[in-house]
Amino acid sequence: MRLVFSQQLKLKEDIVFTDVRGHSISSDNQLAATACSDAIEKFVRRKIDVVPRLQESLAADSTCAFSQAVFGLMLHGARNHSLRDQMSATLTLAREAASPVSKREALYVAALEKAVTGDLFGMVSCYEDILRESPTDLLALVMAQGELFWLGGMAKAKQLSDAVAGSWNQQVPGYSDFLSVRAFDLEEAGDYAAAESAGREAVALDQDNVWGAHAVAHVLLMQGRHSEGVDWLQGLQGNWQETNQMKFHLWWHQCLFHLERKEFDSVLDGYDRWIRNHEEVLVQAVPDLYIDLQNGASMLWRLEQAGVDVGGRWAEMAELVVPRMADMTSPFTSAHFAIILAAVGQFDDCNSLLQQMSAFSADRADHALASRFGEAAVPAARGVILHRRGDYNGAVESMMPARHLFWQMGGSHAQQDVFFQILVDSAFKTGRKELVGQLLNEIELIGFTEPSQRVAYETASQRCV
Ligand SMILES: [Fe+2]
Structure with a gap:
């Protein structure tokens, strides 16, 4: 009783x-x-x-x-x-x-x-x-x-792990997991040396620690250490059998490293086997998980930007997105919905998505995400759609005033970068060389080492800077 x-x-x-x-x-x-x-x-x-x-x-x-x-x-x-x-x-x-x-x-x-x-x-x-x-x-x-990650509040997240760090040591169960949280906080704050050290220690204590592996992968990407990134993740993939959909995101990271090395066949193979594979049990269970759709949209866009024909790969995601256009649970995800719908040319759906995002922002002032949709996700999504339609001036006009607020959508620097890639490409295609140079400087300030050397930016950089 x-x-x-x-x-x-x-x-x-x-x-x-x-x-x-x-x-x-x-x-x-x-x-x-x-x-x-x-x-x-x-x-x-x-x-x-x-x-x-x-x-x-x-x-x-x-x-x-x-x-x-x-x-x-x-x-x-x-x-x-x-x-x-x-x-x-x-x-x-x-x-x-x-x-x-x-x-x-x-x-x-x-x-x-x-x-x-x-x-x-x-x-x-x-x-x-x-x-x-x-x-x-x-x-x-x-x-x-x-x-906090999905609120764009990683600075606050770092304050939280700062505050509790003194209570953690190897005798506390889950110390490896604490280190992995700490490592990602440090990475997003730009303290790459401390982040890498914490992340590697987390993985050394527990080879299954995917969050620690992930934090190190972010460091390697931000610092342009792409070959090290391939080796790092390849060495750990055998430990991910019991991992949730986070393993697909780690494969997204693996594909980013391959992309930067221009190993496009490896990217497509990783995409088909791990990023969007409907044969996978976890994908069958939840085919439209928000982060999986983010991974897929972001990777296909980057591949196309690199000149790779991705065939009909967008279609299955578009089918999943249409019933979720009214879903206002994640501004970053909604902005990726725009990438997907625009890629398949469903511009009526794009307009509907934008209208619903704007209406949520206007009508739900009581909701924490309302301003994040209005100030960041709507201009980002509109820019994505205009870019796909070939209206590069319109894309620049929509995204430039909002770019300093893109962080409000949530996501990591590495994930948010796709929206900067779309903005830079729009600026490049309007012939605004000085603007391209300015944006590349800003992207470096975000924390990317030598963005002009990266696949997405190298053409614009070579011709404009
Ligand atoms: Fe990540």
């Missing part, structure tokens, strides 16, 4: 289970707590089967508020509007859950509530509150980084 909160704390403390780092999971069912803890470990390590383990937890104890909250937050993380009703229902169950919860667990429920209402900065504040008292709560740190 479940005890009321005060009784449990006073008389039955032993029925409050913990995760591997000692943080409470309030349930009177051991299976529920164990499955929830296991799901957390899989999540922070970017492994498959997070949701099935949470479902096992909830099947064993549907009144575990913490498991309900974590499940709802996973639904939020999928950034798909079709999951919004399920998220809200999960929030209701978490609120109604009979289980006694600690203050920390209550903050997870509050974070889910903020996610449902679109108060995404409030959501991050919940994670900050958790980390202030529980600096080794890796779930909160990983969730905060993920949320």
